[in-house]
Amino acid sequence: ATADIGGPTIFDKIIAKEIPSNVVYEDEKVLAFRDINPQAPVHVLVIPKVRDGLTGLDKAEPRHVEILGYLLYAAKIVAEKEGIAEGYRVVINNGPKGCQSVYHLHLHVLGGRQMTWPAG
Numbered sequence: 001a002t003a004d005i006g007g008p009t010i011f012d013k014i015i016a017k018e019i020p021s022n023v024v025y026e027d028e029k030v031l032a033f034r035d036i037n038p039q040a041p042v043h044v045l046v047i048p049k050v051r052d053g054l055t056g057l058d059k060a061e062p063r064h065v066e067i068l069g070y071l072l073y074a075a076k077i078v079a080e081k082e083g084i085a086e087g088y089r090v091v092i093n094n095g096p097k098g099c100q101s102v103y104h105l106h107l108h109v110l111g112g113r114q115m116t117w118p119a120g
């Protein structure tokens, strides 16, 4: 993955519905949709509809605290809707060494199988 320069990402087109996605949950603040390359039976991405500089978690500022908390809450809603509330994983990949590939902050919600730790 290359480092972010703050330009548009594929997620802008997904938010704008210019390219299709399989939406699991949506409200005024966040969009949750299925990952195109799922790493588990349930693999949903939860993103803020407005990036506001949050290319990655490393760019978090005090003004982002509310949306950061809301993203976690939305992850819980997604897990319930997907029927995986008994066990799931929420991941944020940050930066090239964190294997981040899309520079619009997103939570991965993974479940539907036994997860292992620390990888997989």
Ligand code: 5GP
Binding pocket: 010, 021, 022, 033, 034, 035, 036, 037, 038, 045, 092, 093, 099, 100, 101, 102, 103
């Ligand atoms: P990252 O590697 O940045 O943590 O996660 C980016 C995720 O976005 C990857 O898991 C990748 O499969 C997913 N992704 C990339 N492009 C698209 C797309 O066009 N549609 C959907 N649904 N997922 C995408």
